[in-house]
Amino acid sequence: MRKPPVIVVALGVFASLAALLPLGYLLIRLGQGFDKAVAELLRPRTLELLANTVVLVISVSVSALVIGFLQAWLVTRTNLRAPGVFAVLATLPLAIPSYVMAFAFTATFPGFSGFFAAWLVLSLATAPYVFIAVSAALVRTDVSAEEVARSLGLSRIKVLLRVTWPQVRPAATASSLLVALYTLSEFGAISILRFDTFTRAIYNAYRLSFDRTSAAALALVLIMLTLMVIWFERRYRGDYLPQRTAMQKPSRIALGTMHPAAVFVLTSIAIIGVGVPLYSLLNWSIIGSSTADLSEIVEALVGSATVAFGSGALIALVGLAVVIWVVRFPSPLARAVEFSIWATHALPAIVIALALVFVGANLLPWVYQSVWMLVFAYLILFLPNALSVISTPIAQVPRSLEQVANSLGVRGNRTLYKVVLPMATPGIIAGAAVVSLTILKELPATLLLRPTELQTLAIRLWSATEELQFAQAAPYALLLVLLAGIPALALNAQARKAVAEVSD
DSSP states (O other): OOOOOHHHHHHHHHHHHHHHHHHHHHHHHHHHTHHHHHHHHTSHHHHHHHHHHHHHHHHHHHHHHHHHHHHHHHHHHBOOSSHHHHHHHHHGGGGSOHHHHHHHHHHHSTTOOSHHHHHHHHHHHHHHHHHHHHHHHHHTSOHHHHHHHHHTTOOHHHHIIIIIHHHHHHHHHHHHHHHHHHHHHOOHHHHHTTOOOHHHHHHHHHHHHOOHHHHHHHHHHHHHHHHHHHHHHHHHSOOOOOOOOSOOOOOOBOOGGGHHHHHHHHHHHHIIIIIHHHHHHHHHHHHHTTTOOHHHHHHHHHHHHHHHHHHHHHHHHHHHHHHHHHHHSOOHHHHHHHHHHHHTTTSOHHHHHHHHHHHHHHTOTTTTTSHHHHHHHHHHHHHHHHHHHHHHHHHTSOHHHHHHHHHTTOOTTHHIIIIIHHHHHHHHHHHHHHHHHHHHHOOHHHHHHSOTTOOOHHHHHHHHHHTTOHHHHHHHHHHHHHHHHHHHHHHHHHHHHHHHHHOO
16 A cells, blocks of 8 residues: 655645644633633623624525525526626626725715625625526426426426425525625625624724734634534535436526516626626726826735735645545545644634734744745635645546556656646646635735735725725725636636526
């Protein structure tokens, strides 16, 4: 039995220890100030934050599910004209980071803040997750069961609720989990829209009063909420039902007199979710062009690109080592390493940032507020993203090719470098690209851990919006949207493919 290369094991163990560090920090912090933490948890303010967070998570999850499901059903199951165009419009909000969307609405509508504002922005920003998952599921459902149900006299609504929904419920529930976790950990949009939830309170507790025990106590509640959301999704997701294997196109439902209403609804969602933010960014960019400091914009762009692409490459390298260990050399230890990395995936970025602030200030002062500490935070946050993308191309390389290489004289683990890695290179590059583009949009960890001399597009945008300088913030927001549009284009292609499979 072959053993994994030493460098693979070393990087895997390093990644596992890094992932568990935030949990250790929380336990240490609570142990040092247990009484104060209990007092913080029993404050009426904590209960208010809990109510705000729970209500926002539930309302955003429900509305995103309704919006995304309605969009998916209309473009895949009805005779809606130009369904491909509406599929693209449904996924375009993915190109706009939620805090950029919040900035755009705030700049356009003075006084736009509070619960309604947070609910609207996050619902529009997260509905594409539901649309993409549900549209793909609708394309692959067993349409013969629906036709049998209709032949037995069931109405369209009853067929939708009793036959179609059970088949797409796992996809809809899983995407709702993403929406709920996104809302729980959201910081930028929540802060810009002035609505208090746990993430904003944790940041304020640290930044304004340097009260790390209170911040840790609030973070613990946030983690408990996250675990409850995950449990709820696992409990009510339902079983994946057998899906059709033949590509039989379902018969499209004629909308008849409801067609104008469907077009109006989909167009309205697109205008609010995409049109208003883009108009606001372009308008404020033109207003601020005369006072824009081009050197600062270039500095922020270079800072974002350097940190994002450099970190993305390093994280992809660590992720590749973990994947090789798990996929090509499976063992209980490899699975334990993988589990520990995924176990902290639900931790909000602000909690991980606080843990690294503690480690940097108390144990490793020479790396505190250095770019290496920031890259380490990105590793904890986004390594699971790299694993999810790189695992498939590594697993798809047939083991028989390694045996052939062995028979031709390539011995031991050299087949990894001679056979496996070259064939999986496109997938590895894709993993690095996904992580890099995710880092471009990250905000809370960058705010707390970045070196003071490092400027990024997100930091410049955040600083300007704190002082309500919309004209100065707009160029940075527009550049962020352009960069974030790259992965959105890929997801658009996926949505268009799903719609094309059922188009007449």
